[in-house]
Amino acid sequence: MKQKVKSTPLRLRSPPVVEANHLYCYNLPEIVYLIAYLCAVIQYDKYEAVIGLEVHAQLLTKSKLFCGDSAAFGGDPNTHISPITLAHPGTLPMMNKQAIEHAIKLGLTLRCDIEQQNYFARKNYFYPDLPKGYQVSQHTTPICKNGHVKIKVEDTERNIRLNRIHIEEDAGKSLHDVDENFTAIDLNRAGVPLLEIVSEPDLHSSDEAFAYLTELRKLVRWVEVCDGNMEEGSLRCDANVSVRLKGDIKLGTRVEVKNLNSIRNVKRAIDIEIKRLIEIVESGNKVIQETRSFDADNNTTFSLRSKEEADDYRYFPEPDLTPFNITDEFLQQVKESLPALPEALEKKYKDVFQLSDYDAQMICQDKTMVDYFEATIKHSNHYKAVVNWLIGPVKSYLNHHNIELNGFALKPQQIAALVQLIDDGKVNFNIASTRIFEALLKETNKEPLQIATELNLIQDSNADNLAVWVDEVIAKMPDKVKEYKSGKKGLIGLFAGEVKKISKGKADMQLVNKLLAEKLN
Template structure:
């Protein structure tokens, strides 16, 4: 879809909501868990019974500070909670507890790709707030059904400045946020389950002007791709209206995944008066320097830093480095293996190929993966030394090692009789037999049909029961055909 316009500049600001992976809710001990039976993770505090008092979740504050540090924010030494008086039908209190006047994190930035360049996207703030519950509309019931399990779940809202200028930048920023969230373990970043959601404020202005155009807010998009599609659609829709001399309405719109279009949900006034005021039930929170120093000391190297290190020190490609640095466990697995195995590119190939595929299929993390760094090193060495071919190693030996994690790669390959045949004289006999039985194919090869080499190779591999060394076999076939 066409995104650029000759007349207008796109300006986007994102509001990214990240559900924090704490065990309990923001102000109550109720379980914080996705997918449980409706209204099972609730208590008098969640249900706003009279006389109940909230108590802040320290882990949620720690997670918010970690994200602030990762995003180069200034961490507030004093932070407080406010009441936002906007009616949520699925929040029993009738208001939301959030941060308005004293957010936990101020400013900050992340660097993301923008075409061939890198662009710094600045944040206005990161603040903590509680999530609302869930309204469900069922044709079998006259009204709406309310599930309060999610009510009170801790969130951080990450608010960027309005300086994103392409859908690519928006997608790259969301990808980086999700990568950091998962890497730090503060959330799972699962947009499909709603634990990471995004609202986009989109406007157009005439090129060369500084004044922002009238913004339109697109709410609650559930994938990075849909955020990009919504931006692209709004560029077309708004530029078409402006070309006709019409005004852009300040409104909230939703994105339809099926049509790729946005539709109006409600028109906004010039300003929303949420009537914020300090929450009388919660005292301001002081963040001591010693506490902040503790968190800083526990912060790991971040994905972007690790990716650069993997490219510089281990000569990996940008793609390989980004995949390996995606989460902390995977990066640790690489570094543990790299300490004992110097075939860095081979380690990356195994991790991004067979290992990642197996983990995805069986929902395993790197820490649960049964093949240790030492065993992977053994397997790589067998392939590099020519004792196993990669195809056999990555299927039969690899899977057998998973089923028998106590056995070494050498033991598994020996038990299955999978070691390659490197005996040139023995392989030459098989090559001679194959070529002698295919005189017409040999003639066609010599007349230019070089693709027949695969046929000869396949037949030799078949007769050797997959044990023929591919490099030696290829050499012997070429030598025999060129006599």
């Protein structure tokens, strides 16, 4: 006898919100309803996301913020430490001047107001991996205020306002996978200087957040204050996300997603949180202010801790560090040390060198590319051709071998010489970008002309020689000549290919095509 299965009648209601630590069992009708509800009822596009980002950039200083211990990444655990890093009694901090200089550099780059009268404060918050038990940071007087980062998404440009940039020391690192019973602590990173860059809640999509972080990473590397390596943790991002109805001016309850270690993961985590928050609001539930983390493996976020109220860190001025004054002279020195910035260079390359928007943007994506381009055009005024080489064969080689441009074996003048070989008609681009370029990379002490001569690659531009090859090809292909003359003009490529074969690739193909057109017509 079959047992009857009693089903729950379908009711028109909002589905419950499922958190990661709760298990809710649906029967089949409820599953069907849930899918229909999520797909048809929730109108995601009636909501607007409001996003603010907090980015921590590790400064490129040799030593830590308040002592002479190495600030280099890596090293055996607990080797970049001293009594000051370990907060032994009687030890005193000493300010790192270069950290202040780097902070000002970035502030000027991002058009911030520089706070010249400044001091550090103690932030009383227990860090298991910060030996002092408090963090030295800035509170009332962040070194940089206001400013903005310009972004472009599709065809729309916007300035994303900054709230502040302040200097602080990093904590150490807790390692949970070294011992199954204990958490291990590596204090090499404790005390390393950071800049915390806090945006206003001006971002409204993951695409805008992606563009903001991409531009910010480019700029910190451009002015050489941070290497921007998110995999090594020298650039870290926390995202504050909330949602509200479009047209509403009141901010919704926000959640913070911590320690996102790639720009792509920032985008993914924001998309997940926007969707999750909208579904919570639509189901009639209340968004809880909390701190969450992102699991990149299963593409989910999960709760770390609730955060109903703002933390009271009981800031007070750091008694072991005197206030510091940034003089007008020092500010001017830092300003004069700044390199030309991407926006100004793009304009110069378009206005003076007549490059396209695309070419100017490609060259200005990276400071090392600009430096190499500038060095190359000292030896060549063929600006467009130089760009084609840098964003073509050179970039392809770098990507294939996973190396940076500053580790590229060829000198700028060798690229300029390759450009000149083509312009002089001695070789074509195809031969130069494959055979000569590849040979140069194996024998970097040689010049392109020397390589081309040794490999017998110099183009033959002698009109008499070319005419002999052209006549030979036309004579052995009478049927194709008839077809060409009857209207199949595309066959000229066939004739040119045969000339190329006969000449073993040495014929000047521009002249060959001209001769073919004259004789066939």
